[in-house]
Amino acid sequence: MRHLLLRVIDAVLLIWIVTTLTFLLIHLAPGDPASLLASPSATASEIARLKADFGLDASLPVQYARWMTGALSGDLGSSLAQSRSVVAVIIEALPVSLFLGGISLLGSFLIGTLVGGVQALRSGRRADTAITVVSITLYAAPSFWLALAAVALATTGASALNAPAWARLPAFGMHEPAALATGFDAWRDLARHSVLPLLVLTIPGAAGVARYARASLIESAQHPYVQAAHARGLSESRVSLRYVLRNALTPLVVLLGLTLPGLIAGSVFIEQIFAWPGLGRLMLSSIASRDYPVVLGLTLVYASAVIVANLLADIAVAKLDPRRGG
Amino acid sequence: MAGDQVKRDRLSFESDRALMLSLLVLIVLVAGAVAIPLTAADSSRSIGDILATRLVAPGGYDQLGAWHPLGTDAFGRDIMVRVWSAARISLGVGVAGSILAGVLGIALGAIGGWTGGLLDRSITALGDALLAVPRLVLLLVISALWGPGLGVVITVLGLTGWMSVMRLVRADVQGVRILPYVECAHALGVSDARVVWRHVLPNALGSAIVAITLGVGNAILLESGLSFLGLGVQPPTASWGNMIAAGREWLLVAPWIALVPGVLLIITVVASTVLGDGISRRLARYEGSTARMGER
Numbered sequence: 001m002r003h004l005l006l007r008v009i010d011a012v013l014l015i016w017i018v019t020t021l022t023f024l025l026i027h028l029a030p031g032d033p034a035s036l037l038a039s040p041s042a043t044a045s046e047i048a049r050l051k052a053d054f055g056l057d058a059s060l061p062v063q064y065a066r067w068m069t070g071a072l073s074g075d076l077g078s079s080l081a082q083s084r085s086v087v088a089v090i091i092e093a094l095p096v097s098l099f100l101g102g103i104s105l106l107g108s109f110l111i112g113t114l115v116g117g118v119q120a121l122r123s124g125r126r127a128d129t130a131i132t133v134v135s136i137t138l139y140a141a142p143s144f145w146l147a148l149a150a151v152a153l154a155t156t157g158a159s160a161l162n163a164p165a166w167a168r169l170p171a172f173g174m175h176e177p178a179a180l181a182t183g184f185d186a187w188r189d190l191a192r193h194s195v196l197p198l199l200v201l202t203i204p205g206a207a208g209v210a211r212y213a214r215a216s217l218i219e220s221a222q223h224p225y226v227q228a229a230h231a232r233g234l235s236e237s238r239v240s241l242r243y244v245l246r247n248a249l250t251p252l253v254v255l256l257g258l259t260l261p262g263l264i265a266g267s268v269f270i271e272q273i274f275a276w277p278g279l280g281r282l283m284l285s286s287i288a289s290r291d292y293p294v295v296l297g298l299t300l301v302y303a304s305a306v307i308v309a310n311l312l313a314d315i316a317v318a319k320l321d322p323r324r325g326g
Numbered sequence: 327m328a329g330d331q332v333k334r335d336r337l338s339f340e341s342d343r344a345l346m347l348s349l350l351v352l353i354v355l356v357a358g359a360v361a362i363p364l365t366a367a368d369s370s371r372s373i374g375d376i377l378a379t380r381l382v383a384p385g386g387y388d389q390l391g392a393w394h395p396l397g398t399d400a401f402g403r404d405i406m407v408r409v410w411s412a413a414r415i416s417l418g419v420g421v422a423g424s425i426l427a428g429v430l431g432i433a434l435g436a437i438g439g440w441t442g443g444l445l446d447r448s449i450t451a452l453g454d455a456l457l458a459v460p461r462l463v464l465l466l467v468i469s470a471l472w473g474p475g476l477g478v479v480i481t482v483l484g485l486t487g488w489m490s491v492m493r494l495v496r497a498d499v500q501g502v503r504i505l506p507y508v509e510c511a512h513a514l515g516v517s518d519a520r521v522v523w524r525h526v527l528p529n530a531l532g533s534a535i536v537a538i539t540l541g542v543g544n545a546i547l548l549e550s551g552l553s554f555l556g557l558g559v560q561p562p563t564a565s566w567g568n569m570i571a572a573g574r575e576w577l578l579v580a581p582w583i584a585l586v587p588g589v590l591l592i593i594t595v596v597a598s599t600v601l602g603d604g605i606s607r608r609l610a611r612y613e614g615s616t617a618r619m620g621e622r
Binding site for chain 2: 015140144149152155260261265273287288290298299
């Protein structure tokens with residue numbers, strides 16, 4: 001319990017360090033958002049008023065103190081580009097990213113563990129080597145390139161192959177432009193639009209998980225207690241599930257916290273290429289328009305997600321592995 | 327047991343084969359990046375008669391009669407030449423960024439691991455904080471705010487990539503610090519800095535080199551991502567990332583413009599990953615054998 005409390009305090013401190021660093025990074029950068037937002041013909045006094053409106057005229061420590069007191073009460077300031085609160089802007093984009101990220105995280109782990117398991121059973125044989133080559137290649141492929149390749153396949157490729165209409169997947173947006181469909185049709189439309197982005201986001205993740213799962217399963221199968229279980233005459237499947245898999249899962253849980261940054265980075269490209277209005281796309285547009293408060297808010301959300309995932313993974317490991325104290 | 331030995335030998339032979347193959351691929355890539363842009367008649371940036379030369383499919387001839395093994399882009403520039411001059415940029419940025427990250431990581435890890443205390447805790451906390459933000463997001467924010475460009479990309483790759491090397495070196499230094507020969511050197515009156523430089527760091531270098539090698543692929547991927555988004559290497563200078571971005575709008579008409587640089591990028595990243603894995607396995611075996619010698 002004491003250990004857990006210390007880890008939580010660590011996590012909170014870490015989030016504070018990240019936000020402070022990002023704040024400094026953004027505010028010490030050259031360039032001035034007010035002159036970028038003002039119309040080209042704006043006079044110096046108009047720009048000065050704009051600056052005062054956004055609170056950009058105050059000294060750095062004052063701005064920092066203002067931002068921190070706001071953040072502690074759940075107020076991340078207001079967006080410079082859209083005259084709304086940062087929290088509202090982020091909450092609007094959040095479901096899209098949670099949908100993409102959640103399904104692909106789940107998919108990565110399911111597919112990855114399965115593939116890694118098949119490889120571990122066939123370790124050292126030709127099938128294992130072939131899968132390793134494929135998964136290293138997919139893991140190395142940049143997600144934006146995979147996305148473009150998928151778009152090329154779904155459009156030019158599908159028409160070249162004379163694919164049936166149901167197999168021609170939409171490569172752009174979340175739903176049909178004139179989406180008036182309701183109920184089942186709306187869900188079907190969303191599902192069809194999700195196939196390509198989800199595939200491109202999931203495949204590299206699954207490849208990464210498979211590599212870890214394979215190593216972890218092979219290592220786990222070499223433990224003396226597995227031999228002991230065999231010696232006691234337990235069935236093959238019982239040994240695999242109860243002893244090998246159970247103990248190989250622990251390192252995979254740690255992977256949860258490690259996969260998240262890659263997933264976030266991937267979603268930036270995927271949302272941009274497939275035009276899904278999620279957090280990644282918001283990040284890019286906010287950076288382009290120098291919308292400091294939104295960039296800062298998004299960094300806070302991303303960092304918190306990664307830190308909390310690591311914290312949860314730590315707790316799960318302690319629960320799964322009695323040797324590390326529960 | 328004998329079977330185990332045979333299996334292990336076969337595995338190590340295979341991993342060595344992969345190591346040699348990846349090394350060969352990387353040598354070919356570097357040689358190509360150096361040589362091919364030199365031999366080309368037209369530069370990778372200059373634009374000639376656009377209408378006569380644009381969008382030639384791979385293996386085709388343009389209207390002026392020149393052969394283009396990988397086709398041409400929307401401005402009639404030969405993709406073969408561009409993709410290899412982009413290799414110079416991408417390989418250079420990846421290696422430079424990764425080495426910068428490695429040097430930073432070794433320095434901070436050695437300082438932290440050796441001194442301990444508040445300095446060590448600050449370095450570790452900074453590293454943990456940087457690890458919590460996806461590296462791409464950091465890169466995006468910094469290069470957007472400080473202006474895109476080669477120097478900024480390399481610097482930022484270095485500043486955001488030192489954490490894994492730092493952790494490895496720090497752990498190694500902490501382990502070596504308490505060994506008898508370090509105490510011995512101290513007793514002989516050797517200064518701290520000299521002990522770290524001569525006796526502690528060489529022992530920690532192996533794992534750092536592996537991490538740096540593995541970092542090259544990652545750095546190349548990040549550079550290409552930044553350039554794809556328009557925040558890295560700026561056109562007309564070719565980089566794999568901005569070539570893919572330029573091919574995006576021609577995806578339906580001329581898919582090779584975006585696909586070719588991606589293939590080269592993947593080959594590079596796979597080769598450097600396999601090389602890093604191979605070196606690390608070799609190192610583990612070497613350290614294993616010296617440990618066994620120690621037991622005897």
